[in-house]
Every structure is written in C-alpha cells, then in structure tokens.
Amino acid sequence: MDSTPFAEDGKLVELGVEIVDSPDEADCIVGRRKYLFKPDAVRPGKFHLLWTHEPFFDVTPTFMEFLHQKHFGRGCPLFIFNAHSGLIYTDNYYYGPTGQPLSLLRGEQDLNVGFSDKLITFVASFKKFDALVDGSSISLYATRQNLALELHQLGRLRLIGRGWPEGVSEGESRYVKGALDAKHAFLAHSNFTLAYENCISDYYVTEKIWQGIQGGCLPIYFANDTIYQAFPSHSFIDGSQFKTAEQLGEFVEAMPVHEYIRRVNVCREVYNYALARRFRGVSRRHSMLRLKRFLESMKPPALSIAENAAEAAVADSVD
Structure with a gap:
C-alpha cells in the first residue's frame, strides 16, 4: 500500500482507524491491486475498498457488474478510489515538488548542456498496461512509448529503463538503488525531457513533470487539461499539440534559446510557488479528509481495517 494513506498508520489513527491483522476482525478490507478480487x-x-491510483484493469460498467456478481454480492460492497473515481485527487499537487527552491536561469551558461544539443531524455520502463473508462482507453503508455521509439529512431531521444527493444535503452532506471539520483544524473545531460503521464485523468499529475523541472529540463508533458490550473500555457511543451514525432522534434529543434529560458523559468516559478506554500502536503491532507468522510459515512465513529491476505502474499511487481 505504498503511496497511499494506508501506508501511514499514524495518520489513520487520527482518522479513528485501527489496523488489524486478520480480515475477520476488520470492518473494511483494503487492497491495491486485483488481488482484492480473489x-x-x-x-x-x-465492505471492500480498492485503492489503485490508476486502474490496471478494465473498469467499464460491464466489468464492474461482473465483479459484483462474481465476488461482491449482496452484503459485500466494493468501493473504488482511483484517479478516475474523483475520490482521491483534489488538485494537481498530490505528487508536488519537494526539496529546495530552484534558481531562475540567467542565460545559456546555466543550462544543463549547450543549447545546440537538442536531444530529449526519457526515463521509463516499457509496459503494456491499458486503462478503460466507459469503454474508452485513457492510457498513455502506448502513446508515449511509440513516440519515444520514433524519436529514438530519428536520433532525437536517449532513454533509460527496462523492457525496451534491444539497443534502445541505455540502462536501468527505476529498479536500482538510488534510482532518483540516477534519474537526475541522466537528466543532467539534456535540456529537454519526455514526461508523459501514465493515463489521462483530472488532477492526476505525478512526479514526472516536477522531477523533470527539478532536473534542469523543460518537460514535454501530456496529462489532462487540469494541469493548466497550475501551469500557464506556453510553459512546458504540451505533447498533445503534436500529431507526430517529427513535428515534436522539429518544434524542439527550432526553439530559440531565449524562448527556452523563458519557458523553463516559468516552470521553475510554478515549482517554487507550490514548494513555498507546501501544496503537496495540503493536497494530501485534502485527500485524507475525503477518505475520512467516506469512512465516517460507512461506520462511524471508528473502523478497523485489514489489508487483504491475498495481496500481502504476492510481490508488488506492478508500479
């Protein structure tokens, strides 16, 4: 249950929640993956609560009806908290900036590399997940992976991460010791980074854009329109505006250095503003309050929760 409120026992206690060892003792069974369906x-x-952030399964009405008929019949309700249910995120800052404020660029001497180097970096594993909402795919896995492969073939992109076709990736990314440091070291060799989200959903803004800015790059980002509640237009490069890898590559190649510096500084100003006002912590408190209201509506004033045994027995291999 990493990166969920259920990973922090202290905060759950504040909500009047007790963590118990046995599902039989619990009022609520909580899980993060499909294991909850076993x-x-x-x-x-x-009652059963599935907290997924993203749904790594089909969440169409047909599938949900099947689930309820097979496993969650009468007297055994299932509730889903994820990026698409509208029950987790209230704004763009749940994964917001951390660390120290960023200095604004004064000139080309402050860039990661000389501006004549227009190579784009990308840090991601190759995956085949899809996500359906009301029968429509909202996954960006295929979109960003195809774009990365096309940019790589054009000689415009370098990447690290597992699972890519042979000869594409230059190394490991996430599943190594000091992964964040390795990512920043890789970003330090470029002025641009591809930072597409995993899926399209309101307020689902992960670390990708924030770490790209922190790493000294201008993000090429694609998520959802709510991102413009945090960032002004013409700050990051909006990947949704380009139909082909060639168009994106030509846009990056044609960008003058003064425009690049302006865009990066706007992104850094947003980063510093969110950091100074601790928007990340505020966002998570808002999400906890949503969870609190939900739990109180189910069984006030206190609840006991157990993580399901089936999930605990299976390695958390999906991220």
Missing part, C-alpha cells in the same frame, strides 16, 4: 480475500458482511 475469492479468499472477500469477506461477506464487510
């Missing part, structure tokens, strides 16, 4: 994880008379 028959041995379902307890009649309890």
Whole structure:
C-alpha cells in the first residue's frame, strides 16, 4: 500500500482507524491491486475498498457488474478510489515538488548542456498496461512509448529503463538503488525531457513533470487539461499539440534559446510557488479528509481495517 494513506498508520489513527491483522476482525478490507478480487480475500458482511491510483484493469460498467456478481454480492460492497473515481485527487499537487527552491536561469551558461544539443531524455520502463473508462482507453503508455521509439529512431531521444527493444535503452532506471539520483544524473545531460503521464485523468499529475523541472529540463508533458490550473500555457511543451514525432522534434529543434529560458523559468516559478506554500502536503491532507468522510459515512465513529491476505502474499511487481 505504498503511496497511499494506508501506508501511514499514524495518520489513520487520527482518522479513528485501527489496523488489524486478520480480515475477520476488520470492518473494511483494503487492497491495491486485483488481488482484492480473489475469492479468499472477500469477506461477506464487510465492505471492500480498492485503492489503485490508476486502474490496471478494465473498469467499464460491464466489468464492474461482473465483479459484483462474481465476488461482491449482496452484503459485500466494493468501493473504488482511483484517479478516475474523483475520490482521491483534489488538485494537481498530490505528487508536488519537494526539496529546495530552484534558481531562475540567467542565460545559456546555466543550462544543463549547450543549447545546440537538442536531444530529449526519457526515463521509463516499457509496459503494456491499458486503462478503460466507459469503454474508452485513457492510457498513455502506448502513446508515449511509440513516440519515444520514433524519436529514438530519428536520433532525437536517449532513454533509460527496462523492457525496451534491444539497443534502445541505455540502462536501468527505476529498479536500482538510488534510482532518483540516477534519474537526475541522466537528466543532467539534456535540456529537454519526455514526461508523459501514465493515463489521462483530472488532477492526476505525478512526479514526472516536477522531477523533470527539478532536473534542469523543460518537460514535454501530456496529462489532462487540469494541469493548466497550475501551469500557464506556453510553459512546458504540451505533447498533445503534436500529431507526430517529427513535428515534436522539429518544434524542439527550432526553439530559440531565449524562448527556452523563458519557458523553463516559468516552470521553475510554478515549482517554487507550490514548494513555498507546501501544496503537496495540503493536497494530501485534502485527500485524507475525503477518505475520512467516506469512512465516517460507512461506520462511524471508528473502523478497523485489514489489508487483504491475498495481496500481502504476492510481490508488488506492478508500479
């Protein structure tokens, strides 16, 4: 349950929640993946909460009806908190900036590399997940992976990460010791970074854009229109505006250094503003309050929760 409120027992206690060892003792069974759907994880008379951030499964009405008929019948309700249910995120800052304020660029001497180097970096694993909402795909995995491969073939992109076709990736990214340091070291060799989200959903803004800015790059970003509640237009490069890799590559190649510096500084100003006002912590408190209201509506004033045994027994191999 990493990166969820259920990973922080102290905050749950503040909400009047007790963590118990046995599902039979619990009022609510909580899970993060499909393991919650296993028959041995379902307890009649309890309610079940799936907290996924992103749905790594089909969440169409047909599938949900199937789930309820097979596992979550009468007296065994299932609730879903994810990027698309509208129950987790209230703004763009849940994964917002951390660390120290960023200095504004004064000139080309402050760039990661000389501006004649227009190579784009990309840090990501190759995955095949999809996400459907009401029958429509909202996943960006295929979009960003195809774009990365095309840019790489054009000689405009370098990347690190596992699972890519042979000869494409220059090394590991996420699944190594000191992964964040390795990512920043890789970003330091470029002025641009591809930072597409995993999926399209309001207020689902992960670390990708923030770490790209922190790493000294101008993000090429694609997520959702709510991002413009945090960033002004013509700050980051909006990947949704380009139909082909060639168009994007030509846009980057044609960008003058003064325009690049202006865009980066706007991004850094947004970063520093969010950092100074601790928007990340505020956003997470708002999400906790949503969870609190939900739990109180189910069984006030206190709840006992157990993470399902089926999930605990399986390695958390999907991120």
